[in-house]
Amino acid sequence: MIVEMDRGASEEQIQAVVSRAESYHFGVQLNRGTDKVVVAILGGDTSRVSTEVFAVLPGVASVTRIMRPYKLASREFHSRPSLVDVGGVVVGGERLVMIAGPCAVESREQLEQTADYVLSAGARIVRGGAYKPRTSPFSFQGLGDEGLDLLAELRSTRRVPVTSEIMDAYQLDAMVDAVDLLQVGARNMQNFTLLRAVGQSGKPCLLKRGLAATVTEWLQAADYLLASGGQVIMCERGIRTFEDSTRFTLDLSSVAVIKQNSHLPVIVDPSHAAGHHRLVPSLARAAVAAGADGLIVEVHPDPQNALSDSLQSLDFPSFGHLMQELDAIAKVLGRSF
Ligand code: PEP
Numbered sequence: 001m002i003v004e005m006d007r008g009a010s011e012e013q014i015q016a017v018v019s020r021a022e023s024y025h026f027g028v029q030l031n032r033g034t035d036k037v038v039v040a041i042l043g044g045d046t047s048r049v050s051t052e053v054f055a056v057l058p059g060v061a062s063v064t065r066i067m068r069p070y071k072l073a074s075r076e077f078h079s080r081p082s083l084v085d086v087g088g089v090v091v092g093g094e095r096l097v098m099i100a101g102p103c104a105v106e107s108r109e110q111l112e113q114t115a116d117y118v119l120s121a122g123a124r125i126v127r128g129g130a131y132k133p134r135t136s137p138f139s140f141q142g143l144g145d146e147g148l149d150l151l152a153e154l155r156s157t158r159r160v161p162v163t164s165e166i167m168d169a170y171q172l173d174a175m176v177d178a179v180d181l182l183q184v185g186a187r188n189m190q191n192f193t194l195l196r197a198v199g200q201s202g203k204p205c206l207l208k209r210g211l212a213a214t215v216t217e218w219l220q221a222a223d224y225l226l227a228s229g230g231q232v233i234m235c236e237r238g239i240r241t242f243e244d245s246t247r248f249t250l251d252l253s254s255v256a257v258i259k260q261n262s263h264l265p266v267i268v269d270p271s272h273a274a275g276h277h278r279l280v281p282s283l284a285r286a287a288v289a290a291g292a293d294g295l296i297v298e299v300h301p302d303p304q305n306a307l308s309d310s311l312q313s314l315d316f317p318s319f320g321h322l323m324q325e326l327d328a329i330a331k332v333l334g335r336s337f
């Protein structure tokens with residue numbers, strides 16, 4: 001339920017709403033906007049209480065029952081688009097953000113070469129997996145702590161924000177010191193204990209869409225992060241369908257749906273959706289046209305010898321060319337990279 005206070009409602013009136021919610025053992029989150037306060041009443045069972053319970057209190061302008069099962073991520077709760085600061089790079093504004101880098105950190109040389117190239121071509125955040133969620137336990141699992149150290153080193157020598165995937169809450173302390181944006185992967189989208197831990201960490205989260213998650217479930221996962229005090233960037237990366245000519249089916253409708261129903265920024269990962277480097281540019285161009293706030297793209301200095309996701313990684317010239325095309329599309333929409 002969303003309780004919208006009157007413009008100029010007193011602190012006492014706001015606290016009366018909070019106390020009443022607490023008397024029903026509901027959670028509460030306050031959103032103090034520039035000219036009015038909105039109180040979100042949280043709990044899976046708010047339907048047991050009538051909206052009148054809050055509507056009768058002085059200073060309450062309206063009470064809306066949220067039909068959608070997500071609250072904090074909704075536009076009703078926060079009408080203006082949220083901006084997320086990633087180590088000084090703002091995601092969600094007019095300027096689009098390109099995040100690029102290797103699927104996995106393989107060596108200092110590989111990471112530095114890739115970062116230097118993608119940054120020179122217009123990327124503003126570098127990606128690189130240290131702990132990799134591989135389908136088979138016999139595949140390359142990432143360099144682990146060593147990979148994280150290499151990312152932290154790059155971040156300080158290049159003064160660039162970096163992102164990497166967190167697979168388990170035990171990695172949190174080390175990752176908070178090393179990266180600017182914690183990526184929660186598709187396979188962990190509904191790992192609720194991890195989401196809570198990431199939400200409490202003070203670092204923003206890049207929340208990938210689960211392979212078989214609806215947009216609503218994905219926004220509910222975002223609510224876990226927001227309810228724990230986190231900031232969220234949504235990332236569409238393709239879903240499992242009957243179609244097998246691409247690795248996953250890139251559901252670009254979700255970009256429009258999120259823009260309509262949520263205040264959260266949304267970016268697109270064309271690499272994992274496509275599964276093939278030849279398809280990546282087309283999906284990337286479409287994502288910008290659909291209104292995404294940015295992209296995350298896998299790039300490797302020598303894709304043929306990459307230790308993970310080699311087929312979908314772009315080489316340097318392809319990435320450079322793609323950035324030029326994306327720039328042109330962004331301009332048509334009144335945006336830029
Ligand atoms: C990745 O970004 O390398 C990755 C594993 O992504 P996803 O969780 O979307 O599969």
Ligand code: MN
Pocket residue numbers: 103104272298308309
């Ligand atoms: Mn990958």
